[in-house]
Amino acid sequence: MAQEHSSKQYDIDLETLRSRVLEMGGLVESQIMAAINGLAAGDTRALDHVIVEDHRVNAMEVSIDTDCSHLIARRQPTAGDLRMVLAVIKIVTDLERIGDEAAKIARMGKQGYSQSRMPRTPVAAVKHMGGIGIGMLRKALDALARLDPVSAAAIVREDFEIDEEFRSIVRQLITFMMEDPRTISQALDILWIAKAIERIGDHAKNMAEQVIYVVKGTDVRHTTVEELEREALG
């Protein structure tokens, strides 16, 4: 993206910025994975670890934001470089939110297991849904690393899948609660967890839109999938 300027240090700064976002992304990826695996296995120690580690994600958000404002102040980036910095600022916010969702999943899981055993079937469904969410985040980060708008556009489609999974879990939970009202409190915990995963999908989708913005220069937020795909492929 750095054709117009000749400063080598500037290039290095921009590259470092992107690498740091991806590093933060890696941390967030591992947080969600640990939260969902811990939830499925009933491993409360792993869940505790996720909650404790959340502050690292927050610290990275603040530090990358500072890097961004320094870069803008010192280099006055334009065109593609400017888009990159602006997108990084937005992506970092999304990543931090995903980190919060991971911590939320861990807290809900701990609460569920402290009361009694979690019903197994919906937990398995949540794990499946979590797999889709993690995959979306990973693909969004890959698209950012490779600056690949085509795979970014594919993520937006996947968001529909995760929404459908969410609705099916809700239906499942409703039948559980109707059959046995004693499961209501656990079912609600699972509902919150499923909602958190659904939000992860939304954030991953936002990140993918930012990748398209960086590469193509068009803002594809709040457009239809067809328009977005046309922009990404064109």
Place this chain on the structure above:
Amino acid sequence: MVVVLLLQHVKHIALLAQWLNQPTPGKVPRGSGLWDQLFALLYRYERVKTREHQQLAKTLVRFRQAGRAHPDGVVILDAENRIDWCNDTAEHHFDLSLDSDGGQPIANLLRQPEFISYIEGADFSSPLELRAARTSAIILSVQIIPYGDSQKLLLSRDVTRLEKLESMRRDFVANVSHELRTPLTVLSGFLETIRELELDPQRSRDYINLMAEQSKRMQRIVDDLLTLSTLESAPSPSLDERIRMAPLLARLRADAAALSGGKHRIVFDAAGDFDLLGSENEIVSALGNLVSNAIRYTPDGGEVRINWRASAAEAEFAVEDSGIGFAPEHIPRLTERFYRVDRGRSRATGGTGLGLAIVKHVLNRHQAALEIQSEPGKGSRFAVCFPARRLVAAAATETAAQDKS
């Protein structure tokens, strides 16, 4: 004359310049007189260089091919940890594509925090164990080897199998000690009671009976363990020994009736006159195990169906029950040693936790497959499929035996 000579030189210089502009191998221009000699020298020099170049290129291709074919993943990183080159295995392990990811910093794509701290640290003396992010079923052992001037070699090896074996071994030792400790605790508890307290003869006889029961249980576990280890080390059963199925099935039926004691409805159905080839003892113990499981896990009044269907192509022995069943997620692990669907339940019915492991082993040795279906509360179905090469028509041999006699 001078003009002619000058023109000659100018022409040759133009030819040389033209060639130097696009030095095609083997296309050095030809000249006359002094220029011919010069061009000949140039031609010879060019030919030697071209040959050296081809040699080098060939060697390079060979090395790349060798690197590509390497069973471990290899990634070459430059001083800034960018991907310089990688082989097919590395592409698969890390989900990279050399065409699109060449020049990309490796940490941008391998983002696991453990890996980032490994690559940023300076200590590469020991490998790092990493779960492949994209295909999380794969466990990789990753090591960085610095070489040359600040270049690095990133090696990855798939250790999934090793890891699995290691965890199975750990589980096995833990399970054996646990399974043996439970009856042992009971034994030593009763022993202490008898030693410390004055007991009336009736009481102490009860205690001694319980102790005998527990020691029998330990005996059974040890026997099963020995059976398993024999099965593991013994050679595959021969194809010569014939197992006559009709009497064997009759025996299984009688055993089932005896074990049930009339508490279950036992439906027996056999079709197809075929015998098996293999070890009779092993097959009896495997099939008997399936039958006794069905009876033990079916509540009184339930139904157990024993089916034998044989044809020239394959044979199936199936045991179906209307028992308590289990959730399908247990099926893949059911034949693991000491794996229990429900800890309390199987021990209460006297299982050692090794029965299905033995069944699985015996069947493997006979190239037979075990198919399990189950639904909680509805019952289970265990089916054994024998391949054609283990089957032989029963009637033919019966008559052959009669002919001989």
